[in-house]
Amino acid sequence: MTNDASLTSLTITKFEQTTTAASHPVQAAGKTNGFEIIWVEKGAGNCQIDQKRYAISNNVLICVQPGQQWKLHPSIPCQGLQIFLADVDPRNNMNGWEMTWVGNLVHLLAVCPVMEAEEPFAHNFRTVMAQISKEYDHQQASSMPIIQRYLDIILLYVSRQLGSFRTTNLSGKSKLVREFSMLVDSKFRDLKLVTQYASRLRISPNYLNEAVKSILGYPASHYIRNRIILEAKRKAIYSNESMKEIAYSLGFDNTAHFSKYFKNSSGMCFSTFKKEGNNIFETA
Numbered sequence: 001m002t003n004d005a006s007l008t009s010l011t012i013t014k015f016e017q018t019t020t021a022a023s024h025p026v027q028a029a030g031k032t033n034g035f036e037i038i039w040v041e042k043g044a045g046n047c048q049i050d051q052k053r054y055a056i057s058n059n060v061l062i063c064v065q066p067g068q069q070w071k072l073h074p075s076i077p078c079q080g081l082q083i084f085l086a087d088v089d090p091r092n093n094m095n096g097w098e099m100t101w102v103g104n105l106v107h108l109l110a111v112c113p114v115m116e117a118e119e120p121f122a123h124n125f126r127t128v129m130a131q132i133s134k135e136y137d138h139q140q141a142s143s144m145p146i147i148q149r150y151l152d153i154i155l156l157y158v159s160r161q162l163g164s165f166r167t168t169n170l171s172g173k174s175k176l177v178r179e180f181s182m183l184v185d186s187k188f189r190d191l192k193l194v195t196q197y198a199s200r201l202r203i204s205p206n207y208l209n210e211a212v213k214s215i216l217g218y219p220a221s222h223y224i225r226n227r228i229i230l231e232a233k234r235k236a237i238y239s240n241e242s243m244k245e246i247a248y249s250l251g252f253d254n255t256a257h258f259s260k261y262f263k264n265s266s267g268m269c270f271s272t273f274k275k276e277g278n279n280i281f282e283t284a
Contacts (some may be wrong), residue, residue: 009034009086010147012136016079017043017072034086037154038062039129043078047071047114051233054114059122061115061158066185069234081129083151112162121161128153173211176201180212180220188227189251194220229265232258236274243270 015038038047040060047054047062049070056062056078064070072078117125132150135143183197191197197220198205205220212220228250235246247258262270 010144011082011084011086012132012147013082013084014080014133015082016077017074018077034066034084036062036064036085037083038064038072039080039082039125040078041080041126041129043074043080044076045072045074045078048073049113050230056114057116059117059125061117061125063113063115065113067231067234069238081133083132112158115158115161117157118161121157124157125154128157173214176203176208176211177215180208181223184224184227188224188231189249192224192228192251194224197224225265229262232262232270233266233273236270243274 038061040056040058040062042058044057045055047056047060047070049062049064050068053073054062056072062070128150132147135146135150179201180197183200184191187197187200191200194205194208198208201208209219209221212218212223216223232246232250235241235249239246241249243259244255247255250258252258252261259270262268262273266273
């Protein structure tokens with residue numbers, strides 16, 4: 001295999017999983033630190049992403065974002081391909097293609113994190129995934145540009161099946177929402193208000209709300225709140241931290257305020273969620 005520095009952030013692995021014993025097809029931990037596309041060519045069962053469960057079967061594409069907890073629960077053996085892109089923080093010297101690809105993927109993930117490919121898309125996915133795997137296994141000097149083109153094609157197929165052509169040339173609002181979502185992901189512990197994010201993005205709060213709502217279907221404040229509560233739920237389930245410790249880590253100085261914030265946002269008090277969290281799932 002050629003040691004191509006441009007491929008260091010990208011890992012492509014064939015996998016076969018027969019049980020839930022391995023919480024992650026490639027890494028031991030269930031929490032991803034990059035963007036992942038898992039192509040389940042054959043198999044059935046369900047996929048857990050944070051507090052949601054999705055049914056999976058043949059020809060299913062699963063997209064996972066950084067920080068998400070996820071696990072496959074096969075009812076019959078699952079096999080396919082996993083594409084992992086590390087170093088997704090824009091501050092980590094991502095090249096232009098990585099920035100664009102990640103931005104497009106963020107946009108599509110807001111629409112549909114798990115998608116069953118219908119014919120003829122399923123045939124197209126199988127063909128392109130096979131080519132990606134072949135090119136990655138026999139890397140040459142031109143392998144990365146070829147793999148990049150195939151990955152762009154995957155996003156185009158996803159976008160086409162979803163009925164919206166939003167890749168490669170994002171609209172102004174789409175680009176803004178992409179920047180907003182990445183900013184929230186890095187700053188939600190410190191920034192809680194739409195005005196704070198609008199100031200960082202150098203736009204008005206009204207325009208930010210309008211842009212987010214036009215793309216995602218809900219205002220910017222809802223997006224910020226959901227990101228904070230998502231992190232609180234992850235910590236409640238996957239860590240041994242107390243409510244006070246979790247509240248402090250999320251930027252709340254007052255535990256009572258955090259408790260009220262959590263209940264108003266999730267419809268459940270924190271202590272109940274922490275006790276029952278592993279058994280609480282939303283079916284998508």
